[in-house]
Amino acid sequence: QSVLTQPPSASGTPGQRVTISCSGSSSNIGSNTVNWYQQVPGTAPKLLIYSSNQRPSGVPDRFSGSKSGTSASLAISGLQSEDEADYYCASWDDSLNGRIFGGGTKVTVL
């Protein structure tokens, strides 16, 4: 069971907005930044968002991140078929003294 809690699945139709939550605690999200990764099955994860709300160059602005208190969110606006993938949040945990990942959310484009 992951320290960071994500819903196992989310879905939407093309063009819709989908939001994925990542719930943690004061020892991780509450005091550290959050990164988001996209993983198409069979491939390596790809960085989507870092420092809670920063997009690396090359990542479409359809992807956005936010953080409030001990939770973070990833929003995908204008959902496209190529967004169908698994999404993971990641942070540092001060109590565990290590990097941690959420359990992942599978996004399906209906």
Place this chain on the structure above:
Amino acid sequence: QVQLQESGPGLVKPSETLSLTCTVSGGSMSSYYWNWIRQSPGKGLEWLGYIYYRGSTKLNPSLKSRVTISIDTSRTQVSLKLTSVTAADTAVYFCAREVASPGSWYFDSWGQGTLVTVSS
């Protein structure tokens, strides 16, 4: 563009030691942290640990007694050793480059991953 490539045996017997190498090309190892992350079949990501290019390490406390990470900057390689493996260690193992600055860290480059199966 930096590239990372994992290599090593795809099959390891229970109780033996898993050894993997990550070869870095197209970029310097300096000023980065080099991580190992694994993913059991159908499961999520698990961070194993990192090594700074100067040699200091931080390991996942739950695996600390079994994990060793080392670096050879002259050969641009990072190595992982995991002792006393069991079937629960069957996973795809990724190496990843980490960019870190005060208050910020992230994995910006990943290897393609290598599947290691623990079985007799």
